[in-house]
Amino acid sequence: xxxxxxxxxxxxxxxxxxxxxxxxxxxxxxxxxxxxxxxxxxxxxxxxxxxxxxxxxxxxxxxxxxxxxxxxxxxxxxxxxxxxxxxxxxxxxxxxxxxxxxxxxxxxxxxxxxxxxxxxxxxxxxxxxxxxxxxxxxxxxxxxxxxxxxxxxxxxxxxxxxxxxxxxxxxxxxxxxxxxxxxxxxxxxxxxxxxxxxxxxxxxxxxxxxxxxxxxxxxxxxxxxxxxxxxxxxxxxxxxxxxxxxxxxxxxxxxxxxxxxxxxxxxxxxxxxxxxxxxxxxxxxxxxxxxxxxxxxxxxxxxxxxxxxxxxxxxxxxxxxxxx
Numbered sequence: 639x640x641x642x643x644x645x646x647x648x649x650x651x652x653x654x655x656x657x658x659x660x661x662x663x664x665x666x667x668x669x670x671x672x673x674x675x676x677x678x679x680x681x682x683x684x685x686x687x688x689x690x691x692x693x694x695x696x697x698x699x700x701x702x703x704x705x706x707x708x709x710x711x712x713x714x715x716x717x718x719x720x721x722x723x724x725x726x727x728x729x730x731x732x733x734x735x736x737x738x739x740x741x742x743x744x745x746x747x748x749x750x751x752x753x754x755x756x757x758x759x760x761x762x763x764x765x766x767x768x769x770x771x772x773x774x775x776x777x778x779x780x781x782x783x784x785x786x787x788x789x790x791x792x793x794x795x796x797x798x799x800x801x802x803x804x805x806x807x808x809x810x811x812x813x814x815x816x817x818x819x820x821x822x823x824x825x826x827x828x829x830x831x832x833x834x835x836x837x838x839x840x841x842x843x844x845x846x847x848x849x850x851x852x853x854x855x856x857x858x859x860x861x862x863x864x865x866x867x868x869x870x871x872x873x874x875x876x877x878x879x880x881x882x883x884x885x886x887x888x889x890x891x892x893x894x895x896x897x898x899x900x901x902x903x904x905x906x907x908x909x910x911x912x913x914x915x916x917x918x919x920x921x922x923x924x925x926x927x928x929x930x931x932x933x934x935x936x937x938x939x940x941x942x943x944x945x946x947x948x949x950x951x952x953x954x955x956x957x958x959x960x961x962x
Contacts, residue, residue: 686828686831686832686865686868692771692774692775692778694833694836696771696775697829697832697833698829698832698833700775700778700779701825701828701829701832702825703779704779704782704783704786704825705821705822705824705825707779707782707783707786708783708786708790708821708824708825709817709818709821711783711786711787711790711791712790712793712794712817712818712820712821713814713817713818715787716787716790716791716794716817717794717810717813717814717817720794720795720798720813721798721806721809721810721813724798724809725806731795731798731799732799732887732890732891733887733891734795735792735795735796735799735883735887736883736884736887736888738788738791738792738795738880738883739792739879739880739881739882739883739884739887739932740880740884740935740939741788741792741880742792742876742877742879742880742883742932743876743877743880743881743884743932743933743935743936743939744935744936744939744940744943745876745880745936746873746874746876746877746880746932746933746936747877747932747933747935747936747937747939747940748936748940748944749869749873749876750873750933751937751940790817793816793817793820794813794816794817796883797812797813797816797817798813801813831861831864831865831868834857834861834864835857835858835861837854837857838853838854838855838856838857838858838861839854839858840854841853841854841857842854842855842858874929876932877928877929877932877933877936878925878926878928878929878932879928879932880932880935880936881927881928881929881930881931881932881933881935882924882925882928882932884931884932884935885897885898885901885928885931886898897931901923901924901927901928901931902924904923904927905919905920905921905923905924905927906920908920908923909923
């Protein structure tokens with residue numbers, strides 16, 4: 639009997655440890671996902687453009703293929719690679735984060751430049767002139783998965799840097815959970831956004847009540863504005879997150895802590911000036927200043943990336959669109 643009681647005690651202890659581990663993983667996953675939110679927003683804002691111009695019946699299959707590629711990017715390539723790097727060369731994580739942050743700043747700044755001085759994308763125009771829909775779909779899916787790889791790398795690196803557990807197994811499990819949940823959330827949202835106008839058309843044509851039909855028409859009319867808003871939020875998120883990563887990295891590596899200290903001081907001063915909501919004010923000021931720094935860095939990166947790095951990369955890989 640005493641042996642049975644001892645066994646039950648051991649089982650209860652194991653159950654408590656398992657429950658605590660689940661709680662720790664959930665908390666770590668939530669924290670890591672929150673830190674990566676800015677990149678996630680941009681991912682959701684970028685993806686719908688890859689199904690633009692296709693028939694309605696191909697939109698969801700294309701999104702499903704991109705989502706599958708995104709999951710492979712995160713779990714098959716990035717997860718083991720980042721864990722190995724974190725184990726054998728952890729000091730490389732911060733420079734990698736900074737490199738990814740600089741890329742986000744470049745992308746965000748380029749989007750702003752394109753918005754104020756639009757130029758035609760010859761490769762996109764050529765693709766849409768192609769008569770073979772299968773070729774066009776393959777090209778768009780491949781392009782989306784390549785873009786996703788960069789964003790996924792940034793998401794997973796941010797998440798890994800946020801996980802504080804010393805346990806290798808917990809870090810791996812948490813990172814896998816974050817990658818999977820973010821992929822499901824992003825591409826689920828993308829699918830809903832892409833099909834929202836079709837839902838509106840169906841409601842406008844088939845609902846019995848006038849209010850429901852009017853709501854459907856409202857959905858159809860609102861979607862272009864929603865897409866424009868998402869694009870704006872995505873660009874702002876890129877600049878904010880990218881700027882924050884680079885500035886924080888400069889402070890952590892002691893290369894140039896002055897920008898981080900200056901922003902921290904300004905945010906604290908603003909928070910003290912508004913005692914009713916000091917936390918919110920500090921966050922808004924910090925995010926805004928991070929975004930401004932991200933924009934400055936991104937604008938500075940446009941000439942070397944588009945004129946030197948991009949063409950060189952295109953020659954090395956044999957791709958024509960790499961140079962933007």
